[in-house]
Amino acid sequence: MKTRSLMKSRFGLACFVAASLLVGQTEFAVAQGTEIAEAKHLVEIDQSKKALDVLTKAASTYPTSPAVFYNLGLLQLKMNKRQEALQAFDKGIAADPKDALNIAGKGHLSMLEANAAKAKLDFDKALSMTKSKNVEVMQAVARGYMVDPKRATETVTLLTTAKGKDDHNPETFILLGDAYLQLNDGGKAVSAYETAAALDQKNALAHYKVGRVYLRSRNYDAAQESFSKAISIDPNYALAYKEQGELYYQMSKGTDAVKAYEKFISLTESPEKYQSKLAFYYLMAKDFKKANDIFKQLVSKDSTNATILKYYGVSQYESKDSVGARSTFEQYLAKQKPEAIEAADYNYYGKVLLKLKQDSLAMQAFEKSVTMEDKQPNIHETMAQTYFANKKYAESVASYRKLFQYRKPSSQDLFNLGRAQYYAEDYVKADSTFAALGVLQPNMTVVDMWAARSKASQDSTSENGLAKPYYEKLVQKVSTAASKSKNDNAMLTEAYLYLGYYSYLKGQNSAAKDFYQKVLAIDPKNEKATVAIKALTAPPPKPKGSTGK
Structure with missing residues (x-):
């Protein structure tokens, strides 16, 4: 009886010890699992340094945990700390x-070092040790591959x-989705990720x-829905906000991208690390001050970055800092590779040069631009207007002709072209242009005036009266107007x-x-009309030798 009782007592003690060990191992597993999960979460919210601290501390607390x-x-x-990683893996192997x-x-690690043969030996050994039954090991091998x-x-x-x-392991489906993406199979990738989401x-x-897959395929609504779901689960999910910014940037929603x-x-x-991209988002949102502040800091740290210089110049221009923009663009053009400079640059x-009233230099820049890419109607229009303002009428005409190759001329375009042709003394072509404009704008009196001028310039002595019907038409239109502007009176006078x-x-x-008296009725001090009337009303000259009696 005593022997049996002693055996029962020892058996009970063994069970207690085993149970105690099991409880201890369970608590150990839960504790290390919690810290591993915490570290993974920190990585996901872009806090890798904090995650490293957590795992480093855990390695000290649980030195036997592989x-x-x-x-x-x-x-x-x-984090590209390969030597430290090797030491960690070796410690894990030593622990168990x-x-x-x-x-x-x-x-x-061997895969990262482009040593696939060595990597395969380790992968095959890991799978062989577990007889390809340990899901976590298969996941680890998959990450390596x-x-x-x-x-x-x-x-x-x-x-x-x-x-x-184990078809209930979310991590497997996450990794499977990543692998499908490497095969460019977005549909299967999304399905795998969605399964992971359903499991957890x-x-x-x-x-x-899922959001990243949809963003890559430019399905913006679906991408936004997925990123919003991630944020609803974890309001501090940093990477979702990062991708949201890119999403809105691609949609040209600058303000939302910035937010x-x-x-x-x-x-x-x-x-x-992310200041440069934020500066581009500020630029899209037209918050040029904030963009300039960041670009300035970036340039002060690295003045050789041509892309940053380029967009800093753009931001300065948009914020009306023309002096700064000129300096920045000149740095950019000096440092960028010639083959990388674009027409838009x-x-x-x-x-910028136009703003600084450096018109000749501006025209040189525009000429380089249209040489690189001729189909730029807005630039041809700017060139035509600038040449006209600088009284380079032949060049203005040429620019308008280029413009009309890419855009149907508007009434304003024809009006500007006609005047440029007139001042270039190409009166026949000016006449033709104003005739075409008259068809489009039959009620515009200023068109009649320029048409009359073009005709008059082809008849320098006015003997043929080429301009007469045009001026008569102008008088008829303006005279019957209910009220006359200063410009109307000027046209009538002419x-x-x-x-x-x-x-x-x-x-x-x-x-x-x-007619001359009508001029004086409008402008009593008009010298031409005054002289003409005096000449018309003066008595005829006396014959030679006449006494006048």
Whole structure:
């Protein structure tokens, strides 16, 4: 009886010890699992340094945990700390030589070092040790293979096997989605990510990855929905805000892009890495002051970055800092490779020079631009107008002709062209242009005036009266107007002077005098009309030898 009682007592003690050990192992597993999960989450919200601190501390707290060392090494690989990662994997193997996770980790490192043969030895060993039944090890091997997208088919096969072992593991489906993306199969990738999301309702990563697939295919509505789901699960999910910023930028919604990216910047541990992109978002949102502030800092740190110089110049131009923009564009044009300079770059530089009233230099910039890309109607129009303003009428005409190759001329275009032709003394072509404009704008009196001028210039002595019907038409239109502007009176004065002179040439002195008096009614001090009337009303000269009696 005593022997039996003693045996029962020892058996009970053994059970208690085993149970106690099991409880201890469970608590150990839960504790390290919590810290690993925390570190993974920190990585997802772009807090890798904090994640490294968590795992480094966990490695000290749980020195016999292969999983902790594997995840520590994996993060160190992500942070390009390869030597430290190797040390972590070696410690994991030393902690438990029978655990294959860290062997797979060393294979991952070999893949990053382009040593696929060595990597395969480690991967095969890890899978052999677990008889290809350990899902976590298969996941680790898959991560390693994904370093090389050309191994994507092999990766999918491996993960499909893992899925068969445990079809309720969200991480397997996340990795499977990544592998399908390497095969450019967005549909299967989305399906895998959505399965992961369904298995774990709190998995923001899955929705984030779905959003990235849709963003890549420019399905903006679906992408936005997925990013919003990730944020609803985790309001601090930094990477979702980052991709939202890119989404809105692609949609040309500058203000929304800024809002999303500013949120991301507030969450990331390395905001300085993303300042340049934020500056571009500010530029799109037309917040030029903030864009300039960032571009200025970036240029002060690196004045050789041609792209930053270019868009800094654009932002300065848009903020009306023409002096600064000129300096920046000149730095850009000096530092950018000639073959990388675009027509639009010369356009901005030309516009800056126009603002500074450096018209000749601006025209040189525009000429370079249209030489690179002729089909730029807006630039041809700017050139035509600028040449006209600088009294380079032949060049203005040429620019308008270029403009009309790419755009149907508007009434204003024809009016400007006609005047340029007139001042270039090409009166026949000016006449033709104003005739075409008269068809489009039959009620515009200013068109009649320029048509009359063109005719008059072809009849320098006015003997043929080519302009007479045009000036008469002008008088008829303006005279019947209910009220007359200063410009109307000026046109009437011009018409009456012409008609008065033409009448004088034809010996119609009474009619001529009448026209000149109409001029004086409008402008009593008009010198031409005054002189003409005096000449018309003066008595005829006395014959020679006459006494006048």
